[in-house]
Amino acid sequence: MDHAEAFQGNEREIVTFRVSDQEFCVDIGYVREIRGWSPTTVLPHAPDYVKGMMNLRGTVLPVMDLSLRLGLGATEATPRHVIIILVVNDMTVGLLVEAVSDILTVSYEDMKATPDIGSTETKNFVEGFFTVDDRMIRVVDVTCVVPANTGEPR
Amino acid sequence: MNSKTNLRELFFQECEDLLESLTDGFAELEHDSTDMETINAVFRAVHSIKGGAGAFGMETLVEFAHAFENLLDEVRAGENTVNPEMLSLFLQSGDHLADLVDAAQSGTEPDLVHGGELLAQLLTLSNAGGDAVPAAGGAPETSCTNEIGDVDFQPLTLDLDSPLSEGEEAGPVVMRFTALKDLYVNGNDPALLFRALEEMGDLSVEADLTALRSLAELDWDEPAITWTLTLDTTRTETEIREVFEFVEGFCLLEFLSDDPGSDTPVDPAPPHSAGPDATAPANASMAGSPTDQDSVRSDGPTRKAAGTKNTIRVDLDRVERLINIVGELVISEAMLSQSVTEMKLDSDNKVGTAMGQLKQLSSQLQESVIAIRAQPVKSLFQRMSRIVREVSQTTDKPARFATEGDYTEVDKTVIERLVDPLTHMIRNAVDHGLEDRSARAAAGKPEQGTVTLSAAHRSGRVLIRLSDDGGGINRDKVRSIAEARGLISPDAELSQSEIDNLLFLPGFSTNDEVTNLSGRGVGMDVVKNEIQALGGRVSIESEPGCGTSLTISLPLTLAVLEGMIVEVAGATVVVPTNMLRETLRAAEATIHAMGPGDRVLASHGEMIPVIDLGAFLGFRTPPQDLSEHTLLLIDSETGARIATVVDHLHEQREVVIKGLEKNYGQVVGISAATILGNGQIALIVDTDQLFEKSRAVQPSALFDKAIGA
Structure with missing residues (x-):
């Protein structure tokens, strides 16, 4: 799907999921597929939130521990955990989350700004939130969560 | 629809071929400047580029190609003879033509100043430079006249059989059109051509069915219909021919004179059907008959001559996709094979046998697919001949360029990525490698230096060697420069090859003055890095007074690699075997502690630094007890050696x-x-970085040594 096209209009579908008992979401336009957790290959000298590399039908891609990335502590991955495969800035990456809950239709006009109280991670990685019924669903800013590929060694 | 873009791409692809044959032709003319066959081939190449460029309105290109073609045409017609001066102009013009094609393709501005000089020279050498025949019309011609005033576009005398080409008003044009089988095979339709003609004027079409047999005897694959087309138009013959431009070689097209009084004989069909058989009219034209020349003149962009290699053009993306899919197939096959092994079936089980066959087939499939990307290095070498020419001119060091093994095949990606390092190496070879005229004369060498570029396959790798017959490396000078730059300490003892290898150190340039060719701060270290990035290595040999040679050794492909699968700190990693010399059990080796934490291995009288792979990758601290571990001895490009500690060896195999x-x-x-x-990912270790790591620990080791001594 063409992303530019996907984001036109305010009515959008979001995929919601749980990370460290908080509810988050991403725009469905980024989501390629959702898979169960399987062990990854650890990368040397990688940031702690990079769990390792996984094999998606012949493509090698990194898996990030979203909880750790958001400053919510490391995830002990089990087979019940889920990897959301996203395509961001032409890169294919996996986000390790606890569980996927819903696909909801929301209007981006209803998105509320992140209150100015959050930690650095929250400020950087959460674009805002939706309130659906009693739930508060935080919108993950995927372009910031996934570090840009600079081509430089890391 | 982007058919226009596709055609444009096709044109540039053809240009690549044509420029290659042009360079080939010039190389032959250097040996024998009178060979008509070659001159014809060169002429046709330039002409075809012009024709195509005209169709896409690339005016600068058309203008230049036209002047170039004129001069070649005079040579062809015997009105002008090739002398060394002209040949050198040809070579430069060929280079410039390639530049113009490049510029047109990338949409950049070509070097018009240089082009203008060349153009002027071409016109000066050309006899027919001055006398103008009115241009025959059409976009490229017009633009051409605009830009260079009185230079004629069609220098040939066009008097007899085609009054239309002069652009004068005339009666109806009568053509006989026979579609060949290939026309249909390639998906063309005569009706569309006729429709295009109809737009030019009043068209009547008459089909000649005499060759058509009865239904029972009919050969379905052979076209049998010939059409007689009568077109009442004011357009020129050239314009009419343009309609048939894209079916050239697939049809026979005859222009019949509509004037029964004309004494022009009707041409036999073949000369007018330019294309695959373009050699025929070209050869015939040596006789100098105007009709024949005319047929060659208007043959438009010639398709690649038939009889050469039977090839197809395939989009690189498609090949890439195929390679990826086959790569995945091989992986799936390995996974399947592993599961079958785990099932512990009887040895005579059919599944096992079938698995064996599948394995063999998939590996053959992989090899064949990878071979698709392989290309001869010829095009790369040809580009280099131009570099030699340019550098030799700028430095006033006459140089001859010789190549060997032009048809050695290497992965296309590798070839593309070799352009920059090779260019740099060649510049160095001519600029620094060859002595100047007086020094060569003093050494009793011929004034013209020789730079040889060769390629060959050696045990699964490609060797590319660049050698010159210059003065060799001045080791004293290299040494003193390295000392002056602080690259080595003044009392370091270095072997000859170690001194030679100093050239690869960053920031090294032996030339005192910075020339505009080499010595721009981009040194041989960059060359080395680029080659290493391709999985290759560079070595240098030099004989004082006799010359220097650089050898690049490269893997055949970037898609697979021969590796040793090892386990370290619980992770499975791959160590490329290309630099692996030896494996040994640590328990059987002599290992000495050296300083805090460092260890060296005594092997064949050498002290080899020991590096723990797990620690290198940041997976663990180096183990104290190595008795259960295995050592891999790995060589660097420069001949240094290290011993890498791993936990277990699994197997050696090719990995994607x-x-x-x-x-x-x-x-x-x-x-x-x-x-x-098993579907898991294994990381491939970059062995070169192991050496950087080992250098990082070396100072303390050297210090220990110094104290001990």
């Missing part, structure tokens, strides 16, 4: 390389990844 750059980025110590039989 999966880059990490696209989805993640570069990783220190890791060159890429691969997928193992």
Whole structure:
């Protein structure tokens, strides 16, 4: 799907999921597929939130521990955990989350700004939130969560 | 629809071929400047480029190609003879033509100043430079006249059989059109051509069915209809022919005179059907008959001559996709094979036999698919001949360029990525390698130096060697420069080859003055890095007074790699075997502690630094007890050696390389990844970085040594 096209209009579908008992979401336009957790290959000298590399039908891609990335502590991955495969800035990456809950239709006009109280991670990685019924669903800013590929060694 | 873009791409692809045959032709003319066959071939190449460029309105290109073609045409017609001066102009013009094609393709501005000089020279040498025949019309011609005033576009005398080409008003044009089988095979339709003609004027079409047999005897694959087309138009013959431009070679097209009084004989069909058989009219034209020349003149962009290699053009993306899919197939096959093994079936089980066959087939399939990307290095070498020419001119060091093994095949990606390092090496070879005229004369060598570029396959790798017959490396000078730059200490003892290898150190340039060719701060270290990035290595040999040679050794492909699968700190990693010399059990080796934490291995009288791979990758602290571990002895390009500690060796096999750059980025110590039989990912160790690590620990080791001594 063409992303530019996907984001036109305010009515959008979001995929919601749980990370460290908080509810988050991403725009469905980024989501390629959702898979169960399987062990990854650890990368040397990688940031702690990079769990390792996984094999998606012949493509090698990194898996990030979203909880750790958001400053919510490391995830002990089990087979019940889920990897959301996203395509961001032409890169294919996996986000390790606890569980996927819903696909909801929301209007981006209803998105509320992140209150100015959050930690650095929250400020950087959460674009805002939706309130659906009693739930508060935080919108993950995927372009910031996934570090840009600079081509430089890391 | 982007058919126009597709045609444009096709044109540039053809240009590549044509420029290659042009360079080939010039190389032959250097040996024998009177060979008509070659001159014809060169003429046709230039002409075809002009024709295509005209169709796409690339005016600068048309203008230049036209002047070039004129001069060649005079040579062809015997009105002018090739002398060394002209040949050198041809070579430069060929280079410039390639530049113009490049510029047109990338949409950049070509070097018009240089082009203008060449153009002027071409016109000066050309006899027919002055006398103008009115241009025959059409976009390129017009633009041409605009830009260079009185230079004629069609220098040939066009008097007899085609009054239309002069652009004068005339009666109806009568053509006989026979579609050949290939026309239909290629998906063309005569009706569409006729429709295009109809737009030019009043068209009547008459089909000649005499060759058509009865239904019972009919050969379905052979076209049998010939059409007689009568077109009442004011357009020129050239314009009419343009309609048939894209079916050239697929049809026979005859222009019949509508004037029964004309004494022009009707041409036999073949000369007018330009294309695959273009050699025929070209040869015939040596007789100098105007009709024949005319037929050659208007043959438009010639298709690649038939009879050469039977090839197809395939989009690189498609090949890439195929290679990826086959790579995945091989991985799936390995996974399947592993599961079958785990089922512990009887040895005579059919599944096992079938698995064996599948394995063999998939590996053959992989090899064949990878071979698709292989290309002869010829095009690369030809580009280099131009570099030699330019540098030799700028430095006033006459140089001859010789090549060997032009048809050695290498992966296309490798070839593309070799352009920059080779260019740099060649510049160095001519600029620094060859002595100047007086020094050569003093050494009793011929004034003209020789630079030889050769390629060959050696045990699964490609060797590319660049040698010159210059003065060799001035080791004293290299040494003193390295000392002056602080690259080595003044009392360091270096072997000859170690001194030679100093050239590869960053920031090294032996030339005192910075020339505009080499010595721009881009040294041989960059060349070395680029070659290493391709999985290759560079070595240098030099004989004082006799010359220097650089050898690049490269893997055949970037898609697979021969590796040793090892286990370290619980992770499975791949160590490329290309630099692996030896494996040994640590328990049987003599290992000495050296300083805090460092260890060296005594092997064959050498002290080899020991590096723990697990620690190098940041997976663990170096183990104290090595008795259960295995050592891999790995060589560097420069001949240094290290011993790498791993936990277990698994197997040696070919692995499919999966880059990490696209989805993640570069990783220190890791060159890429691969997928193992169980679907897990294994990282491929970048052995060169192991040496950087070992250099980092060396100072303390050297210090210890100094104290001990």
